[in-house]
Amino acid sequence: MRRIATPAFLILLGLPGLLSLPDLPGVPRWAVLLNPLLLLVAFAFAGQFAAPRCGLHLRSPEATPASRLLQAGSGALLGFALALAGHLARSWWQAAPGLPPSVIEGWSLASLRLGVLYGGVVEEVILRWGVMSLLLLPLRRILARWDAALLLAILLSALLFAALHLPALAASGAPLEAGVVLRTLLLNTVAGLLFGWIFARRDLIAAMLAHAGAHLGFAVAALMA
DSSP: OHHHHHHHHHHHHHHHHHHTSOOOTTSOHHHHHHHHHHHHHHHHHHHHHHTGGGTOOSSOTTOOHHHHHHHHHHHHHHHHHHHHHHHHTHHHHOSBTTBSOOTTTTOOHHHHHHIIIIIIIIIHIIIIIIIIHHHHHHHHHHSSOHHHHHHHHHHHHHHHHHHTTHHHHHHTTOOOOHHHHHHHHHHHHHHHHHHHHHHHHSOHHHHHHHHHHHHHHHHHHHHHO
16 A cells, blocks of 8 residues: 555645646647656656665654754755855856846746745655666665765766756756856756755655755845845
């Protein structure tokens, strides 16, 4: 029963995030939602197969309200730092002033909702629960050391997480010049490394809270700028 219950829970938890996805001009609403829905379902079940076999958990029994607050807070601090760093360095990576906007320049309530609900839940189910667990499953057999396998799985899933932000960047109409591509990959890889590490050390809920917290950090940085 648990093999079905956990993926079903994660899929239901991800539905608000899917519904928060913005419309694309000329694309039917069902087409916008279909691909991420299929990925969410597939990796919710894939993670349920792989994660327990690697010692990774949805929820740790040792979790407390204080630890959950700390996990969200760590993500918020990271998000604040990344948003500020990207904003201060925008003369290096922006093709023209405001193009593409930094996290601070482009922040809105809609981006906050999307980041918390879609990023904090759907992306974590896909990238950490699914991809990272599936990578770790063979890596722990290939590599002699468990810690090396874990670090490599965290790194590879973080790099994929970063790369998956490039299509959205391209869809925004921003020119994919070297500076903006490197900025996107670097900032999101750093974030992905933290989320993966928290997932490995704690649980998936902790990674979700850290990811959602990062978008709250973006909001604080934007409101203070």
